Amino acid sequence: MTPQPTAATDPGHDGVHISHGRAWIDRSAGVRIGYTVAEPSSPPEKKASKTVVLLHGAPQTRHAWRHVLAPLARAGYRVIAPDYRGAGASSKPRDGYDKWTMAGDVHTLVHDELGIEGPVSVVGHDLGSMLAFGYALRYRDDVVSLTTMEAPLPGTDYYEQRKVAKSAWHFDFHANPDIAVYLTHGRERWYVTRFFDDLTYQPDAITDADVDVYARAFQAPGAMRALCEIYRELDRDARIHRDAVASGGRLSVPVLASGGAAQALAASYQGMCEEIADHVTGHLVEDSGHWVPEENPEGFVRMFLDFDHRARTA
Template identity: 45%
Template sequence: MVSDAIRVSEVKCMSNAGEVSHGMAQIRANPRLHYVSAGEGDRVIVLLHGFPQTWWEWHRVIPSLVKAGYRVIAPDYRGAGHSSRMPAGYDKRTLADDVRMLLQDELEIRQKVVMVGHDIGLMVAYAYAEQFRDSVSHLVVMDAPLPGTKVFDDIRLDPRVWHFAFHGARDIAEMLVVGRERQYLQAFFNARIYDPSALSQDDLDLYKSAYSAPGAMRAGFELYRAFDQDVQDNREALERNGKLGVPVLAVYGAISNTGARIEAMMLEVAEDVTPLRIPASAHWIAEENPAAFVEGLLQFLNQPQD
C-alpha cells in the first residue's frame, strides 16, 4: 500500500526531479513494484537504488539522462518505498527477476537496457546482468561490495561496515531501531558522506517516511540477511556461466569504503571493466556529485562498441 506520508514528501521535493510518471506493476501473484519513468525512446536506462533509499536517490540524475535522450526507469525494489514489503524473497536473484518482470511484462521493453545499480542496487544489477545476459547492453555498478567476490569477503571484515552484522541480527535490529528511524538513518548517511549538505532535511524526511512504514525497516534488513545466499548464488553462477562479457563501469566515491577496489572486484566477475572515480563524493554518489557521475556515465555509454 502506498504511504501517504511518503507521497507527501515526494510531492514536496518533486521540483528537483523534473517530469516523472509514477506506476505500479503487479509482479507474480503478490509483489507490487512501484516505479517512476521519464523520457522516451529506444535507449533505456534502469536505475536501482540502495539502502536506506528509494527511487528518490536518482532525482538529481534523471533530468540529465532524459536530456541526453534516454528513457529512464527507476523502480523501488521489493520492500522499499511504495513497493510491497514481502516476508521473503530478498536474495538478489529474486529481486532481479522482479525487475525483469517489470521491464518485460509491464513496460514491454524488449531491447537491451543499461542497468545501473548503487549499493544494494549494485548487487541486484549484477544479478540481472548475470541471469539475463541478452537483455543488458552495459552494466554500471556503484560503490558497494559484491557477494561472492574476494573483495566482498575482505570488506565484510572491515569494522566500518559494522552494519552488515547488525542488520543481520533478526529481531534485535528491528527492536533497537523502531521508533528511532530518523535518528538511525541520519547517523547512517552521515557516516558515509563527503558533503553533508547533499542530503537535505526534505530528503531525510522522505527516507524516514519510507522506512518508518510498517515492515519497511525489516524488509531493508532482510536484504542483508540474504547475503549468504547471494554469495552462494553468485559463485555458482560464475562457475556455471563464466564472466560477464558486457562493458562494465565500476564507479566509486573519492573517500568511500569500497574505493578503487571496486575495479578489482568486478574483474573477478567481468571481462571488460572501466573504473570511474567521482570527486567530492563518498558513498552517496548520485546525490553528492550527480553532475560528475552523469558526465562519466555518458562518456562510458558513448564509447564505440567492437
C-alpha cells in the same frame, strides 16, 4: 502494459516527461513494485530508443535518483527507477530478498509491465549494485552495460574480505532482523541519518527534507524488516553468484566500477569487478562520498553517458 502516469510532465523539467506508478509483479505473492519513468517529451516516432534502469541503495528509495532523471532523459534515455522489493512504494513480503529473485522483479517490471523491448543498461548504487550484478548474471542477454557503485559484490573475494571489517558492522546487525528491528523501532530517522552523516562528503547534498523522505519510508510497517532480509540473504547471494559465474562464465558486457573519490574503499572496486567481468572500466567521481548520485549528480551523469556510449558503440 503501458505505464499509467500518476503525475503530469514536471514543469521544472523542460523537455522531459516524468511519470510514476505501481505494477503487479506477482499477484499470488502480493508483490507490487513502485517506479518512476523519465523520458524525453518527444513525438511517438522519436521516443527514446535507449533504456537505463537505476537501482537505489540503502537506507534509501528511488528518491535517490531525483537529480539525474531529467539529465539522462534529455540525453536520449528512457529512465526507469524502481523501488526494489521491500523499499519505498513497493510491497514488503516476508521473503524473496535474494538478489536472483529481486532481479526477476525488475525484469518483469521492465519488460512485461512497462513493455520495454531489447537490452537495457543497468546501474546500481550500494545494495542496488548487488542487485544489478545479480540481474546481469541472470539476464546476460538483456544487459548492454553494468554500472556498479559503492558496494562489495557478493560472489567476489573482495566481498568476503569486506563483510568482516569493523566498518561493515551493519552487515551482521541487519542479518539479525529481530534484534535490528527491535532496536531501531521508533528511532528510524535517527538511524538512517547516521549513515548519511558518516558517509557524506558534500554535507548539504542530502537535506533534512530528503532525510524525511527516507525516514518515512523506513517507518512504514515491514520496511525495516525487509531491509534486514536483504542483508540476511547476502551470503546466499554470494553462493548463487559464484555458481552463476562458474556455470556461465565471467560477464562479457562492459562493467563500470565506480564510487566516490572521497571514499577510501572506492579504489578497491575495479579490482573487485575484474574478478567477475572481462571488460572493466574504473572511474571515481570527484567531490563525492558514498552517495554519488546525490552528492555529485553532474559527475555521475557525465561518467555514465561516456561509459554507456562506448559500451553501445563498441
